[in-house]
Amino acid sequence: MFIILGTxxxxxxxxxxSLGEMVVERSGVLNLSIEGMMATGAAVAFAIATLTGSLxxxxxxxxxxxxxxxVIFGWLVLASLANxxxxxxxxxxxxxxxxxxxxxxxxxxxxxxxxxxxxxGLAHVPVIGPILFGQDIMVYSGIALIVATTFLFxxxxxxxxxxxxxxxxxxxxxxxxxxxRIRLCCIAFGGLMAGLGGAYLAIAYTALWxxxxxxxxxxxxxxLVVFGSWTPLRIxxxxxxxxxxxxxxxxxxxxxxxxxxxxxxxxxxxxTIVVLAFISRDAAYLRLNRPLALGKVFRSDG
Amino acid sequence: xxxxVLRLPRLRLELRTERSGFAIIGVSIFAVxxxxxxxxxxxxxxxxxxVRVADAFFVQPLSSVNGLAEIVLKTxxxxxxxxxxxxxxxxxxWNIGAEGQLIxxxxxxxxxxxxxxxSNSVLxxxxxxxxxxxxxxxxxxxxALLRVRCNASEILTTFMLSGVALxxxxxxxxxxxxxxxxxxxxxxxxxxxxxxxxALIPDTRANTSLLLGLAATLVxxxxxxxxxxxxxxxxxxxxxxxxxxxxxxxxxxVWIGLLAGGACAGLAGVGEVAGPIGxxxxxxxxxxxxxxxxxxxxxxxxPIGIVFAAALMALLYVGGDFALVSASVPTAFTMIFQSLLxxxxxxxxxxxxxxxxxxPRNVRVTP
Numbered sequence: 001m002f003i004i005l006g007t008x009x010x011x012x013x014x015x016x017x018s019l020g021e022m023v024v025e026r027s028g029v030l031n032l033s034i035e036g037m038m039a040t041g042a043a044v045a046f047a048i049a050t051l052t053g054s055l056x057x058x059x060x061x062x063x064x065x066x067x068x069x070x071v072i073f074g075w076l077v078l079a080s081l082a083n084x085x086x087x088x089x090x091x092x093x094x095x096x097x098x099x100x101x102x103x104x105x106x107x108x109x110x111x112x113x114x115x116x117x118x119x120x121g122l123a124h125v126p127v128i129g130p131i132l133f134g135q136d137i138m139v140y141s142g143i144a145l146i147v148a149t150t151f152l153f154x155x156x157x158x159x160x161x162x163x164x165x166x167x168x169x170x171x172x173x174x175x176x177x178x179x180x181r182i183r184l185c186c187i188a189f190g191g192l193m194a195g196l197g198g199a200y201l202a203i204a205y206t207a208l209w210x211x212x213x214x215x216x217x218x219x220x221x222x223x224l225v226v227f228g229s230w231t232p233l234r235i236x237x238x239x240x241x242x243x244x245x246x247x248x249x250x251x252x253x254x255x256x257x258x259x260x261x262x263x264x265x266x267x268x269x270x271x272t273i274v275v276l277a278f279i280s281r282d283a284a285y286l287r288l289n290r291p292l293a294l295g296k297v298f299r300s301d302g
Numbered sequence: 303x304x305x306x307v308l309r310l311p312r313l314r315l316e317l318r319t320e321r322s323g324f325a326i327i328g329v330s331i332f333a334v335x336x337x338x339x340x341x342x343x344x345x346x347x348x349x350x351x352x353v354r355v356a357d358a359f360f361v362q363p364l365s366s367v368n369g370l371a372e373i374v375l376k377t378x379x380x381x382x383x384x385x386x387x388x389x390x391x392x393x394x395x396w397n398i399g400a401e402g403q404l405i406x407x408x409x410x411x412x413x414x415x416x417x418x419x420x421s422n423s424v425l426x427x428x429x430x431x432x433x434x435x436x437x438x439x440x441x442x443x444x445x446a447l448l449r450v451r452c453n454a455s456e457i458l459t460t461f462m463l464s465g466v467a468l469x470x471x472x473x474x475x476x477x478x479x480x481x482x483x484x485x486x487x488x489x490x491x492x493x494x495x496x497x498x499x500x501a502l503i504p505d506t507r508a509n510t511s512l513l514l515g516l517a518a519t520l521v522x523x524x525x526x527x528x529x530x531x532x533x534x535x536x537x538x539x540x541x542x543x544x545x546x547x548x549x550x551x552x553x554x555x556v557w558i559g560l561l562a563g564g565a566c567a568g569l570a571g572v573g574e575v576a577g578p579i580g581x582x583x584x585x586x587x588x589x590x591x592x593x594x595x596x597x598x599x600x601x602x603x604x605p606i607g608i609v610f611a612a613a614l615m616a617l618l619y620v621g622g623d624f625a626l627v628s629a630s631v632p633t634a635f636t637m638i639f640q641s642l643l644x645x646x647x648x649x650x651x652x653x654x655x656x657x658x659x660x661x662p663r664n665v666r667v668t669p
Binding site: 032080089094 | 453454455473477633635638645651656
């Protein structure tokens with residue numbers, strides 16, 4: 001009960017970041033800078049929300065700051081034809097640096113978090129009320145994002161175009177699609193989502209700023225895209241299972257069973273490694289779902 | 303209506319047939335200059351005097367013995383790790399967890415030093431070097447095994463293993479390896495003198511662990527530029543299909559790439575714990591494992607280029623320390639400086655493989 005309630009809030013940053021990254025990867029680009037973009041989104045959102053007193057402005061500023069970083073990344077990989085891994089690391093590090101710089105005056109500060117909604121006035125219904133009707137708006141937005149991205153790739157022409165660009169960019173270009181522009185839009189969308197995820201982390205979930213707040217979530221988001229084999233629904237399931245596991249550990253500790261705190265901090269990484277190894281074993285399945293041109297440099301005039 | 307034809311210039315990329323030495327050096331200079339330009343603007347926004355910061359970054363470190371010694375001290379680990387990483391990167395094997403491999407190397411060497419704390423044997427330091435390299439390689443080997451056996455992306459596993467290594471270090475220095483006489487500080491006892499590298503420049507922190515970096519450079523040069531094994535790795539990175547057709551084993555490339563990176567990072571860990579630190583503590587490295595990724599690229603993934611890149615990065619680290627003291631520039635700035643350097647390098651690297659040609663293009667216009 002408590003677990004489900006907490007899971008929804010804890011997983012929202014991961015949900016936004018990994019669904020955003022999924023769209024980017026579907027267009028054939030591997031953006032490894034999620035961690036840095038989330039950190040920048042978090043720091044900028046916290047700074048703006050503190051200074052203006054408006055959480056909405058905070059979310060907007062955080063998302064835009066991360067999107068700006070992602071556009072620089074896009075410039076590196078699309079215009080300068082840079083290696084996507086290297087470019088992702090460069091921008092990721094830049095994002096971490098920017099977040100440390102922006103967040104420095106606010107280190108350790110807290111903020112009044114995002115209020116819970118009370119949909120149809122049903123939030124006080126015992127058991128299911130708080131879970132279904134009493135979350136904050138971003139939790140519902142996250143669920144809307146699952147639906148929207150599923151619809152995008154299952155039912156719309158735009159989704160098909162993005163997939164074409166990610167599977168066979170040369171063919172997509174030859175039939176007249178602006179591959180570079182589409183990829184840039186996807187990258188910027190991924191940046192916006194990573195920024196929103198980071199912003200949620202700082203101004204809603206923890207409601208405080210400390211350097212290192214993102215704590216590897218950006219990397220886990222990248223891994224979750226592989227777990228979910230580039231499908232929104234499966235990614236969402238992965239996100240929630242992941243959240244449940246981490247909260248389960250907290251409750252075990254709450255029961256008085258002693259686990260060294262370092263083990264708890266390391267466990268998301270260990271879980272990710274084990275699951276990643278397990279999922280990746282089936283090479284054929286992975287190949288079937290993985291965008292064919294993922295990570296490959298594309299020259300529009302080549 | 304009469305049609306007019308305009309001849310507009312248009313930029314076109316042409317693949318270079320051979321690498322241009324001029325472009326390689328030019329791009330590096332461009333990256334440094336552009337980074338500095340952005341840094342000056344950023345500092346102006348922060349209200350710092352660019353002159354004082356430039357003084358702290360480039361004059362102070364180079365104008366005293368102590369400053370130079372600090373540069374030497376920080377060049378060592380960066381050089382070591384970057385040489386190891388570059389072997390993998392050229393084979394398209396992406397080890398980004400050198401920070402964790404460094405920590406594991408440091409832990410292994412440190413545990414050995416603590417176990418033989420009273421020993422004066424001359425063998426203790428060589429044994430630590432060996433154990434550190436093996437431990438670092440083994441940690442990276444987990445990622446290699448998972449990649450070869452389970453097809454798991456080494457990019458993600460090496461990063462995740464870094465996170466695990468850091469927590470393992472925290473656990474050890476607050477628990478099993480904590481100094482019983484250390485007032486509960488999260489650190490081990492200090493190592494005996496036999497377990498420390500000797501001074502390279504008298505009365506400074508610069509020590510002989512730099513020789514490990516120079517040795518790695520030599521080995522990397524011979525292996526990558528002069529041996530068939532290195533050639534196979536490079537072909538695998540540039541043209542995987544050609545490598546497969548030629549029968550070069552991909553699994554072998556993954557193993558070599560990751561083990562080389564892990565061993566070098568492990569050695570760097572030994573250099574830190576048996577050098578300036580002299581014990582195990584919560585922080586073994588100011589992000590050398592990540593900075594070395596930048597060093598590897600900035601050096602063009604070439605053993606010789608990496609030497610210069612490592613020295614430049616070390617200068618940035620030391621300059622950052624000076625800037626913190628004399629101009630109160632936040633440490634985050636060093637991280638921004640480093641990442642901008644790689645960003646501009648990658649932006650300019652296009653010109654190393656491509657030549658930009660201006661070609662006329664005819665455009666029909668109906669007025």
